[in-house]
Amino acid sequence: MKIGIIGGGAIGCFVAQRLEASGGGAQVRLVRPERLAEAAGDGVPRVARVADLPDGPDGIDLMVDCAGHAALIDYGAQILERGIDLITVSVGALADRDLEADLAAAARRGGTQLHLASGAIGALDCLAAAKVGGLSKVVYTGRKPPAGWRGSLAEERLDLARLVQAERHFEGTARQAAALYPKNANVAAAVAIAGVGFDETRVELLADPGISANIHEVTASGVFGAFTFRIEGKALPDNPRSSALAAMSVISAIERRRTAITT
Numbered sequence: 001m002k003i004g005i006i007g008g009g010a011i012g013c014f015v016a017q018r019l020e021a022s023g024g025g026a027q028v029r030l031v032r033p034e035r036l037a038e039a040a041g042d043g044v045p046r047v048a049r050v051a052d053l054p055d056g057p058d059g060i061d062l063m064v065d066c067a068g069h070a071a072l073i074d075y076g077a078q079i080l081e082r083g084i085d086l087i088t089v090s091v092g093a094l095a096d097r098d099l100e101a102d103l104a105a106a107a108r109r110g111g112t113q114l115h116l117a118s119g120a121i122g123a124l125d126c127l128a129a130a131k132v133g134g135l136s137k138v139v140y141t142g143r144k145p146p147a148g149w150r151g152s153l154a155e156e157r158l159d160l161a162r163l164v165q166a167e168r169h170f171e172g173t174a175r176q177a178a179a180l181y182p183k184n185a186n187v188a189a190a191v192a193i194a195g196v197g198f199d200e201t202r203v204e205l206l207a208d209p210g211i212s213a214n215i216h217e218v219t220a221s222g223v224f225g226a227f228t229f230r231i232e233g234k235a236l237p238d239n240p241r242s243s244a245l246a247a248m249s250v251i252s253a254i255e256r257r258r259t260a261i262t263t
């Protein structure tokens with residue numbers, strides 16, 4: 001399988017290095033034009049760098065977006081329309097109804113699929129199955145140490161450097177959370193898409209100086225019964241905002257495409 005990657009940050013580098021180590025390394029990395037001249041800094045120097053998809057090698061089977069909302073907006077539709085499947089971590093971008101419709105139309109035209117990586121959360125399979133019977137309530141709570149909220153709206157709402165106890169900086173719908181916190185609420189979006197949708201999923205986001213992990217909790221109830229899922233995810237060393245599991249979920253999604261029998 002010929003794979004291309006978008007994003008050379010914490011998640012993109014993890015993915016590129018894992019692919020390289022498994023012998024099935026990526027063929028190309030899509031970068032912003034102004035990044036093209038830079039020396040390879042991701043530990044996988046033989047990967048071709050291009051600023052536009054047509055400049056890359058032919059026959060790419062799969063692109064993986066590890067870059068964030070802007071990348072899905074910039075490249076998603078053209079990738080899908082060119083007949084290339086796409087795995088993305090930028091799930092929150094789909095809170096924009098127009099983008100969601102554009103991506104779905106591009107996938108139909110290209111005969112392709114946009115696969116949403118499970119990211120930093122789990123239990124999405126459980127939510128999706130429970131949705132079949134009918135879900136009555138889904139609540140997602142995201143809790144990170146103050147450093148995990150740097151560069152987000154939380155900085156405007158709280159004095160992150162001086163927190164002495166957990167403080168909530170957002171309460172609302174998953175659609176609002178995903179739009180307001182593009183680097184931090186992709187999990188809320190994934191929970192919404194698997195379950196009761198962007199407008200019915202309730203979200204709370206907290207900064208907590210007493211924790212060192214990114215703690216995500218989902219509670220759901222419906223015809224199936226009820227469940228609570230809680231994960232304490234370690235952040236990636238290069239980015240305190242992003243849980244390591246998000247990067248691992250991309251590799252897992254790729255591996256599942258390579259095996260005859262999959263979950």
Ligand SMILES: NC(=O)C1=CN([C@@H]2O[C@H](COP(=O)(O)OP(=O)(O)OC[C@H]3O[C@@H](n4cnc5c(N)ncnc54)[C@H](OP(=O)(O)O)[C@@H]3O)[C@@H](O)[C@H]2O)C=CC1
Pocket residue numbers: 006007008009010011012030031032035066067068069070071074089090091117118119120121182183184186187190238239241242243246
């Ligand atoms: N689904 C989930 O559970 C999770 C999803 N995420 C999403 O993943 C994103 C990436 O996370 P992470 O790797 O930690 O972030 P980083 O900030 O470490 O890296 C982001 C990388 O993407 C590149 N990039 C951003 N925009 C574009 C673009 N338009 N075109 C090409 N490259 C681009 C950046 O390049 P440059 O340096 O040139 O800007 C950088 O290399 C997050 O912003 C978030 O949206 C994160 C965690 C969990």
Ligand SMILES: O=C([O-])CC(=O)C(=O)O
Pocket residue numbers: 120182183184185186187188214233241242243244246
């Ligand atoms: O990585 C995480 O813990 C969650 C995250 O940033 C997101 O949902 O965007």
